[in-house]
Amino acid sequence: MEVEPIPQEAQENIEQVDRADLVVGVLAHLDQDGLVIVCDALRTLSGSPRIAVLRDNHAASSAPANSDTVEKSASPFLIPWPLFRPDAPGMPAISMSTAYQAVFAAAERLEARACCVIASRLETVTPRWACRLAQPLLEEGVDLVVPHYARHKFEGLLNSSIISPLMRCLYGKQIHNPLGPDLGVSRRLFQKMLVTDSNAGVKGNRVHPLTSLVPAALCDNLQICEVHVGARVYPPTDWMNISSLVAQVLGPIFLDMERNAACWQKMRTSVPVSSFGEPVLVSQDTGTVDVTRMVESFQLGIRDLQEIWGLVLPPSTLFELRKLSRMSLEQFRMPDELWVRIVYDFALAHRLRTINRDHLLKSMTPLYLAWVASYANHLETAGAVALERRLEQLCSAYESGKAYLVSRWRWPDRFNP
Amino acid sequence: MWDQVKQALAQSTMRFLTRFANLLPGIAALIVALVLSVLLAWILAIIARRLLASLHFDERLGQWGFASLAEWSPMNSPTRLVSRSLATLVIVTGFLIGIAAFDFEWTYLLVQSVFAYIPNVLAALLVLLVGNIIARFLARSVVIGGVNLNLQYARLLSVGVKWLVIVLAVAMALEHLRIAPAVVQLAFGILFGGIVFALALAVGLGSKEFVTKSLERDAKKVSSEAVEDPLRHL
Numbered sequence: 043m044e045v046e047p048i049p050q051e052a053q054e055n056i057e058q059v060d061r062a063d064l065v066v067g068v069l070a071h072l073d074q075d076g077l078v079i080v081c082d083a084l085r086t087l088s089g090s091p092r093i094a095v096l097r098d099n100h101a102a103s104s105a106p107a108n109s110d111t112v113e114k115s116a117s118p119f120l121i122p123w124p125l126f127r128p129d130a131p132g133m134p135a136i137s138m139s140t141a142y143q144a145v146f147a148a149a150e151r152l153e154a155r156a157c158c159v160i161a162s163r164l165e166t167v168t169p170r171w172a173c174r175l176a177q178p179l180l181e182e183g184v185d186l187v188v189p190h191y192a193r194h195k196f197e198g199l200l201n202s203s204i205i206s207p208l209m210r211c212l213y214g215k216q217i218h219n220p221l222g223p224d225l226g227v228s229r230r231l232f233q234k235m236l237v238t239d240s241n242a243g244v245k246g247n248r249v250h251p252l253t254s255l256v257p258a259a260l261c262d263n264l265q266i267c268e269v270h271v272g273a274r275v276y277p278p279t280d281w282m283n284i285s286s287l288v289a290q291v292l293g294p295i296f297l298d299m300e301r302n303a304a305c306w307q308k309m310r311t312s313v314p315v316s317s318f319g320e321p322v323l324v325s326q327d328t329g330t331v332d333v334t335r336m337v338e339s340f341q342l343g344i345r346d347l348q349e350i351w352g353l354v355l356p357p358s359t360l361f362e363l364r365k366l367s368r369m370s371l372e373q374f375r376m377p378d379e380l381w382v383r384i385v386y387d388f389a390l391a392h393r394l395r396t397i398n399r400d401h402l403l404k405s406m407t408p409l410y411l412a413w414v415a416s417y418a419n420h421l422e423t424a425g426a427v428a429l430e431r432r433l434e435q436l437c438s439a440y441e442s443g444k445a446y447l448v449s450r451w452r453w454p455d456r457f458n459p
Numbered sequence: 460m461w462d463q464v465k466q467a468l469a470q471s472t473m474r475f476l477t478r479f480a481n482l483l484p485g486i487a488a489l490i491v492a493l494v495l496s497v498l499l500a501w502i503l504a505i506i507a508r509r510l511l512a513s514l515h516f517d518e519r520l521g522q523w524g525f526a527s528l529a530e531w532s533p534m535n536s537p538t539r540l541v542s543r544s545l546a547t548l549v550i551v552t553g554f555l556i557g558i559a560a561f562d563f564e565w566t567y568l569l570v571q572s573v574f575a576y577i578p579n580v581l582a583a584l585l586v587l588l589v590g591n592i593i594a595r596f597l598a599r600s601v602v603i604g605g606v607n608l609n610l611q612y613a614r615l616l617s618v619g620v621k622w623l624v625i626v627l628a629v630a631m632a633l634e635h636l637r638i639a640p641a642v643v644q645l646a647f648g649i650l651f652g653g654i655v656f657a658l659a660l661a662v663g664l665g666s667k668e669f670v671t672k673s674l675e676r677d678a679k680k681v682s683s684e685a686v687e688d689p690l691r692h693l
Contacts, residue, residue: 285603287692
């Protein structure tokens with residue numbers, strides 16, 4: 043099997059370890075204490091597996107001296123590795139993608155049975171959560187462990203509005219955080235990802251490991267489970283680059299839809315996946331959300347982007363959007379059915395290359411912000427129960443709209459807007 | 460006297476008939492060249508039309524941002540525009556070949572200069588086409604970027620950028636065609652400068668409020684830090 047080239051500076055370090063049962067890639071910026079907690083947690087895994095922890099070179103540089111070599115006193119072995127940090131400015135999704143491929147390549151080189159990636163700083167770092175990702179892989183024979191973060195109503199909005207409900211309706215499994223980013227992956231699955239990526243790389247169409255993991259596992263009928271890992275600390279919103287973020291996240295998802303069309307068209311309903319651990323409740327109290335900026339962006343889009351949206355959306359949708367743009371801030375509500383159709387129409391336009399793909403995805407941003415404004419208005423004072431009900435309602439809208447997506451996907455000309 | 464007139468008339472008639480007879484092979488060659496080129500043009504037009512129709516050329520052109528080309532096309536079909544242009548090109552070429560068959564010096568020079576000019580025309584067309592594509596691409600990028608930055612004048616900026624590139628492309632095309640180069644340079648300078656100046660004025664005046672707001676926002680930043688934006692996207 044062709045393994046991703048491992049950086050020269052990491053070659054020697056990895057040869058010193060020789061082999062491992064579990065490889066853990068730490069992409070999150072953990073300090074020395076955090077790293078010690080993770081290692082201690084990993085030592086509690088039953089069967090005393092041989093563990094290699096890949097830690098970022100940048101993090102290592104702040105650690106005590108002698109940190110650029112492998113610390114091989116006992117498992118887990120700490121291997122300094124030039125990983126890209128997920129919070130790298132500019133192109134977060136791309137640097138994440140490279141980092142995940144590097145972890146998979148290292149796991150393959152060390153002939154590991156499984157690998158885990160710890161990419162986010164968790165609010166409640168307990169000794170248990172780090173090994174929760176690894177446990178089902180080593181003990182239950184699960185192929186993919188995805189996190190179930192404690193949900194806060196205004197966090198992970200791209201996930202709540204598009205990623206999770208879309209994946210649920212496409213692939214038939216109710217996964218709350220399909221893009222992780224904290225994940226556990228079995229040998230079978232990471233090998234598949236490495237092969238798929240090298241094949242796709244030849245065609246000039248590289249696979250994004252984060253977005254492709256769940257579809258790849260589900261289409262191959264591999265076993266998936268969720269683990270409750272507490273609340274996640276989300277990076278603050280960079281309003282200047284929100285359109286780039288939308289494009290970087292949705293592009294790979296729409297590409298995967300194209301790749302797995304034969305698989306997702308067969309799925310009809312969705313079922314929950316097995317989960318481990320106890321759910322953690324977080325407070326839903328927030329400050330006031332000012333939706334003015336988002337609604338203004340949408341109204342500007344209605345004024346200036348009609349020409350582009352007209353190539354993607356049918357006239358009925360454009361009519362609904364124009365109606366929406368005339369609503370006052372307090373009454374601003376986007377119906378779920380309308381939002382779902384917009385997402386489906388953009389996915390189809392992405393497949394058909396109706397316009398340049400980057401333009402297409404970036405032109406979706408004002409529509410996404412309109413949905414966020416509507417959602418924020420709806421849930422301003424809502425608690426945890428209302429939040430779950432609201433998101434379930436959205437997922438149902440995605441599932442009921444799937445027939446429309448399948449029809450347009452199969453016969454795009456017949457439904458041409 | 461009458462005999463001399465008759466002789467002169469006979470001689471001029473003879474000269475006319477001789478010259479006309481000399482023209483006849485050229486006319487015949489012109490007619491044959493025209494008939495053959497019309498035939499070839501008809502066949503090529505049919506092939507081009509079918510090929511473009513099978514490639515859904517009209518729809519694709521709309522998707523690439525050239526929907527307005529349909530308005531200029533016969534029966535609103537760019538496919539027909541392309542096939543007819545091709546046919547016209549073949550007929551004109553056939554006509555020029557036919558003219559060259561007259562074997563006069565001036566026809567030879569005319570045909571030679573026309574053929575020598577064709578690369579310039581093709582280069583000018585290419586420049587116009589590429590300029591148009593770049594102009595539309597940049598205009599779309601600017602309008603989308605502008606809207607995402609909440610700029611009220613995003614559309615104006617995009618139109619300005621589009622016309623800047625188109626004016627540049629037209630000036631370059633005219634330069635290739637060697638049509639009044641001095642006038643083109645002057646007109647281009649005036650137009651280009653005019654558009655940039657107009658855009659600078661429009662953006663400057665339009666962004667006055669934006670800059671004021673942003674300065675006010677900066678001034679209020681310390682007090683508003685307590686009210687943090689709770690929205691997180693990814």
